[in-house]
Amino acid sequence: MVGNVFSNVASSYDLMNDLMSAGLHRLWKDRLVSKLNPFPGMKHLDVAGGTGDVAFRILETLNSVKSRATQDVLDDNLHEETQIFVCDINPKMLNVGQKRALERGLGEDKSLIWVEGDAEALNYKDNSMDGYTIAFGIRNVTHIEKVLAEAYRVLKRGGRFLCLELSHVEVPIFKELYDYYSFSIIPAVGEVVAGDRDSYQYLVESIRRFPSQETFASMIAAAGFQKVEYENLVGGVVAIHSGLKI
Numbered sequence: 001m002v003g004n005v006f007s008n009v010a011s012s013y014d015l016m017n018d019l020m021s022a023g024l025h026r027l028w029k030d031r032l033v034s035k036l037n038p039f040p041g042m043k044h045l046d047v048a049g050g051t052g053d054v055a056f057r058i059l060e061t062l063n064s065v066k067s068r069a070t071q072d073v074l075d076d077n078l079h080e081e082t083q084i085f086v087c088d089i090n091p092k093m094l095n096v097g098q099k100r101a102l103e104r105g106l107g108e109d110k111s112l113i114w115v116e117g118d119a120e121a122l123n124y125k126d127n128s129m130d131g132y133t134i135a136f137g138i139r140n141v142t143h144i145e146k147v148l149a150e151a152y153r154v155l156k157r158g159g160r161f162l163c164l165e166l167s168h169v170e171v172p173i174f175k176e177l178y179d180y181y182s183f184s185i186i187p188a189v190g191e192v193v194a195g196d197r198d199s200y201q202y203l204v205e206s207i208r209r210f211p212s213q214e215t216f217a218s219m220i221a222a223a224g225f226q227k228v229e230y231e232n233l234v235g236g237v238v239a240i241h242s243g244l245k246i
Contacts, residue, residue: 045129059106
């Protein structure tokens with residue numbers, strides 16, 4: 001069912017993100033990548049990242065570091081060794097991302113590697129990644145615990161797990177407004193813009209089923225991560241959780 005939802009919304013996904021968040025999702029993703037602190041030569045895994053939003057930001061950050069740095073052979077070699085794996089279970093979402101890469105002039109960039117894969121059963125070796133991100137994806141998986149276990153498995157010691165996800169608003173008045181917006185406005189906009197009310201109704205309902213910030217932090221710690229913390233943005237509309245594999 002979830003696969004069908006994202007196949008249906010793939011072509012309008014970015015436009016709907018802009019409309020639903022008033023463009024704020026761009027700032028939230030910027031914040032996510034700033035917490036990652038990318039470095040040249042890193043091997044990074046971005047899961048459920050089909051449209052490329054997070055991967056492009058990581059690559060842009062690395063390119064800005066490169067342009068500021070004193071150029072030498074070592075620096076160039078490190079940039080050549082950089083690998084950003086964009087992993088998504090949905091091929092239509094990956095197709096959107098690859099088209100966007102071409103539009104941005106990144107179609108031939110060997111650092112970007114597009115992979116169809118399952119977050120619950122990653123096809124990567126143990127201790128192989130320097131970083132792991134998942135943005136607006138983990139609430140759509142079948143078994144969150146399996147995703148967290150796989151994230152821990154593939155990260156190297158010292159690697160950081162970062163998750164950006166729609167979360168829970170606790171302030172009563174704000175919560176009432178947010179609930180009205182979520183259940184009344186978002187599905188209606190989905191129907192008008194994407195011609196698909198049901199998919200956006202599912203997306204809203206999936207937010208309410210997702211664990212609270214504290215509960216999700218406990219799940220991350222239970223998977224083995226240390227120094228688990230989270231940051232609420234816009235009063236908890238979204239939260240960024242992080243953990244280290246030590």
